Amino acid sequence: MNKYIAIGIGGFIGAILRYLIEISTPCFYCSTMFVNSVGSFGLAFMTALFLNLSSIPNWLKISITVGFFGSFTTFSTFSLEALELLENGNILFFFFYSGINLLLGLLFAAIALYIVNRLRKDKKGNLI
Amino acid sequence: MIKILLVGCGGILGAVTRYAVNVYISNRIYSLFPWATFSINMVGSFLLGLFLIIFHEDNFILFIGTGFLGSFTTLSTFSYEGIQLLKKEKIKLFIAYVLGSFMMGIIFAYAGIITGKFIIESFK
Numbered sequence: 001m002n003k004y005i006a007i008g009i010g011g012f013i014g015a016i017l018r019y020l021i022e023i024s025t026p027c028f029y030c031s032t033m034f035v036n037s038v039g040s041f042g043l044a045f046m047t048a049l050f051l052n053l054s055s056i057p058n059w060l061k062i063s064i065t066v067g068f069f070g071s072f073t074t075f076s077t078f079s080l081e082a083l084e085l086l087e088n089g090n091i092l093f094f095f096f097y098s099g100i101n102l103l104l105g106l107l108f109a110a111i112a113l114y115i116v117n118r119l120r121k122d123k124k125g126n127l128i
Numbered sequence: 129m130i131k132i133l134l135v136g137c138g139g140i141l142g143a144v145t146r147y148a149v150n151v152y153i154s155n156r157i158y159s160l161f162p163w164a165t166f167s168i169n170m171v172g173s174f175l176l177g178l179f180l181i182i183f184h185e186d187n188f189i190l191f192i193g194t195g196f197l198g199s200f201t202t203l204s205t206f207s208y209e210g211i212q213l214l215k216k217e218k219i220k221l222f223i224a225y226v227l228g229s230f231m232m233g234i235i236f237a238y239a240g241i242i243t244g245k246f247i248i249e250s251f252k
Contacts, residue, residue: 003147004144004147007143007144007147008140008141008143008144009140010143011139011140011141011142011143011144011199012136012137012139012140012143013136013139014139014143014199015135015136015138015139015140015142015143015194015195015198015199016132016135016136016139018194018198019131019132019135019190019194019195019198020132022194036203036204039203039204040203040204040207040208042204043204043205043207043208044204044207044208044211047208062147066143066146066147067143069202069204070143070146070147070199070202070204070205071139071142071143071198071199071202072204073202073203073204073205074197074198074199074201074202074203075169075172075173075201075202075203075206075229075233076169076172076173076175076176076197076198076200076201076233076237077176077194077198077201078203078233079169079173079176079177079233079234079236079237080173080176080177080180080237082230082233082234082237083177083234083237083238083241086234098230101203102203102226102229102230105203105204105206105207106207106210106211106226108207109204109207109208109210109211110211110214113211113215
């Protein structure tokens with residue numbers, strides 16, 4: 001499959017899923033924290049999993065990583081919501097919100113990489 | 129349903145554009161600092177601030193805001209690249225990338241809002 005079509009499909013699904021989560025949670029900020037944390041874990045996990053896995057076609061790999069998880073998370077919404085919290089003087093929540101998005105995102109990515117690394121070691125080089 | 133399709137189509141464009149820009153920048157700037165994702169996230173934050181000030185039509189916001197810009201920018205890639213910097217023990221680059229993206233993202237968003245307000249005033 002063409003690279004761009006594959007990415008487009010992943011982006012289509014990722015954006016819609018992010019939107020559905022946004023409208024189904026009572027607070028906007030909550031949905032952003034959720035998608036960014038889960039998405040950071042997912043991208044790192046799948047990227048590491050796909051490394052050196054030739055059995056999965058390239059177009060499918062980038063559809064899931066660049067396409068889906070890239071679109072599932074968002075930085076622009078995070079920037080604007082953080083700015084809004086700052087302007088409203090909600091300093092405590094500003095730091096909490098920023099921390100969850102950035103630090104949890106990094107932490108989840110690290111955890112995901114660690115898990116995949118352990119999975120590889122267990123299987124002695126051969127992943128399922 | 130229309131709303132979902134608007135978001136989805138924006139998402140297609142956002143993801144594809146993000147990939148194209150990423151490839152373009154990565155082929156031209158050779159650095160351990162993730163300039164591609166950084167630029168994309170900054171431009172996206174600026175544009176979202178700009179569009180939210182200028183446009184108020186729900187469908188347009190869903191398409192360009194939630195759909196396009198929401199997908200164009202990415203925090204998952206940021207997280208992954210951040211951890212890669214840590215793994216390579218590039219601590220200064222890591223701090224620069226995380227703090228830089230965080231602070232500049234908010235500054236660019238603010239700049240977008242200011243620019244939007246300026247544009248609206250100019251047309252009055």
